[in-house]
Amino acid sequence: MKIENKYDVIVVGGGIAGVSAAVRAGKEKAKTLLIEHYGFVGGMSTAGMVSPFMKHQVNGDTLVKGVFQDIENEMRKRNGMIDNGFYANTFRTAAYHLLSEANCSILFNSEIIKVNRIDNRINSLTVLVENQKIEIEADVFIDTTGDAQILYLGDFPWVKGDETTGKLQALTLFFRMGNIDIQKATDYVKNHKDDFFKWMTYDFDFTKIISIAGYFSNVKKAIEEGRLNPDVEYIFFTTLPESGEGSFNTSNILGMDASTSESLTQAEMIGRNQVYQVVQILQNEIPGFENSYLLETAVQVGVRETRRAVGDYIVTGNDIKNGSKFDDAIARGCYGIDIHGQKDESSRMEDLEEGQYYEIPLRSLIVKDADNLLVAGRCISSTREGHSALRIMPTSAATGEACGALAALASKNSSIVREINPQEVREIVKHNITV
Ligand SMILES: Cc1cc2nc3c(=O)[nH]c(=O)nc-3n(C[C@H](O)[C@H](O)[C@H](O)COP(=O)(O)OP(=O)(O)OC[C@H]3O[C@@H](n4cnc5c(N)ncnc54)[C@H](O)[C@@H]3O)c2cc1C
Numbered sequence: 001m002k003i004e005n006k007y008d009v010i011v012v013g014g015g016i017a018g019v020s021a022a023v024r025a026g027k028e029k030a031k032t033l034l035i036e037h038y039g040f041v042g043g044m045s046t047a048g049m050v051s052p053f054m055k056h057q058v059n060g061d062t063l064v065k066g067v068f069q070d071i072e073n074e075m076r077k078r079n080g081m082i083d084n085g086f087y088a089n090t091f092r093t094a095a096y097h098l099l100s101e102a103n104c105s106i107l108f109n110s111e112i113i114k115v116n117r118i119d120n121r122i123n124s125l126t127v128l129v130e131n132q133k134i135e136i137e138a139d140v141f142i143d144t145t146g147d148a149q150i151l152y153l154g155d156f157p158w159v160k161g162d163e164t165t166g167k168l169q170a171l172t173l174f175f176r177m178g179n180i181d182i183q184k185a186t187d188y189v190k191n192h193k194d195d196f197f198k199w200m201t202y203d204f205d206f207t208k209i210i211s212i213a214g215y216f217s218n219v220k221k222a223i224e225e226g227r228l229n230p231d232v233e234y235i236f237f238t239t240l241p242e243s244g245e246g247s248f249n250t251s252n253i254l255g256m257d258a259s260t261s262e263s264l265t266q267a268e269m270i271g272r273n274q275v276y277q278v279v280q281i282l283q284n285e286i287p288g289f290e291n292s293y294l295l296e297t298a299v300q301v302g303v304r305e306t307r308r309a310v311g312d313y314i315v316t317g318n319d320i321k322n323g324s325k326f327d328d329a330i331a332r333g334c335y336g337i338d339i340h341g342q343k344d345e346s347s348r349m350e351d352l353e354e355g356q357y358y359e360i361p362l363r364s365l366i367v368k369d370a371d372n373l374l375v376a377g378r379c380i381s382s383t384r385e386g387h388s389a390l391r392i393m394p395t396s397a398a399t400g401e402a403c404g405a406l407a408a409l410a411s412k413n414s415s416i417v418r419e420i421n422p423q424e425v426r427e428i429v430k431h432n433i434t435v
Contacts, residue, residue: 015043017377024404026102173271185288317385
C-alpha cells in the first residue's frame with residue numbers, strides 16, 4: 001500500500017476508538033488513514049489483553065451498536081468471542097476485515113512526532129516511518145492515541161490526573177493462565193465466600209463468562225511472608241466458557257505516569273515481577289490451579305488514565321451519576337465511576353441504578369480552540385470522574401464512531417468541525433442514541 005500525501009481524515013491510534021473512527025469515516029466515503037505505532041491494531045484491547053467488554057446494556061437494550069457490534073459479530077463468526085469476552089487475536093482479524101471493507105488505509109510501525117499547525121488548524125502531521133520523517137496532510141485529524149498525543153505535540157489544551165491531587169489510576173499488566181480446573185476452582189470459591197468480594201455471584205453458569213475476585217487470605221499471607229508485592233490487593237480473573245483458561249486483571253502498579261517512557265519502563269519491570277509472584281501463588285496454593293500454566297502476558301502494561309482533552313464540553317462525574325442527557329448526544333453509556341486507586345487513594349466503583357444511562361455530547365469530542373481536531377476513547381474531554389466511566393471499550397468505540405462521522409462530514413463540506421450541525425452526525429450514529 002502506498003501512503004499518499006493527503007487524506008480527508010487521519011486517525012492516529014488504532015485502539016478500539018481509532019478502529020471505530022476509521023471504519024465509520026471510511027464508510028462515509030472519506031479517504032481515511034489510520035496511523036498506529038504498534039504493528040497491529042487494538043491498543044488496550046490487544047496489546048493490553050483487556051477483556052471482557054464492560055456493561056453497556058440497560059433494560060435489555062444494547063446502548064452501543066454500529067461499528068462496535070460489527071466488531072463483535074466478526075469476532076463471533078471467528079469463534080473468538082463468547083458472552084462479552086474475546087481473544088486479542090480475533091479482535092485484530094475482525095478489525096482488519098472491517099477496516100478493509102471500509103477502504104481505510106493503515107500505516108503500522110509509525111509514530112507521529114510533530115503536529116504542523118497554523119493558528120487553530122492542523123495542516124499536517126510529521127510521522128516517523130522507517131526512521132524517515134514524512135509529512136501527511138488531512139482535512140480533519142482524530143486523536144485516539146489514549147494519551148492525547150496530537151494535543152500534546154500540537155500544544156492544544158489537555159489535562160492529566162485528579163483535579164486536586166494529580167493522581168493517575170493504577171496500572172495493570174494482564175496475563176492468561178491455561179489448564180485451570182474451573183469446576184474445582186469454583187467449588188472452592190463457593191465454600192469460602194468470606195474470602196471473596198461481596199459483589200460476586202456464586203451461581204456459576206459455565207456457558208457464560210465467570211468472574212472470580214478475592215483470595216484475600218492467600219494474598220495477605222503471601223505479602224506477610226514477603227512472597228508478593230504489597231501493592232497487590234486481590235486476585236481477579238475471568239474465564240471464557242469451556243476453555244480452562246483465565247484472564248487475570250490482578251497486578252497493581254502504583255505511582256506511575258504512563259505518559260512517560262521512564263514510568264512505562266519501570267511499570268513493565270514491576271508488573272512482570274508481580275505476575276510471576278501471583279502465578280506461583282496460584283499454582284502452589286489455589287485449588288483448581290495445580291496443573292495450570294502461564295499462557296501469556298500482555299505486550300504492554302495496561303494504562304487506564306493519562307492525558308485528557310479539554311473540549312467544547314467537559315463530561316463530569318455528575319453527568320454520569322445524574323444520567324445527563326444532551327441535545328447533541330452522539331453516544332450513551334451506563335457504566336459508573338470506576339477509579340482504581342493510587343497510593344493513599346481508595347478505589348471507587350459506583351454503579352448506576354439499574355435502567356439508568358447517560359448521554360455523551362458531540363462537544364466533548366471537539367478539542368477547544370481547534371478547527372479540525374477531534375478526540376475519542378480514553379482521551380475524551382472529561383473530568384477524572386467522568387473519564388473513569390467513559391473509558392471502557394464499548395463507550396470508546398461509540399465515541400470513536402461519532403468522531404469518524406463528524407470528520408467525514410467536515411471534510412466533505414470543507415467546514416470546521418464545530419460548524420457541522422450535530423443533527424447530521426446524530427443521523428449517522430442514530431443506532432447509538434435511540435432505543
Ligand atoms: C487494566 C485495564 C483493565 C480494563 N478493563 C476493562 C474491561 O474489563 N472492560 C472494558 O470495556 N474496558 C476496560 N478497560 C478500559 C479499556 O480497555 C480502555 O480504556 C480502552 O480500550 C481504550 O481504548 P482507546 O482506543 O481509547 O485507547 P487504546 O486502546 O489505548 O489505543 C491507543 C492506541 O494509540 C496508539 N498510539 C499511541 N501513541 C501513538 C502515536 N504517537 N502514534 C501512533 N500511535 C499511537 C497505541 O499504540 C494504541 O494502539 C481496562 C483498561 C485497563 C488498562
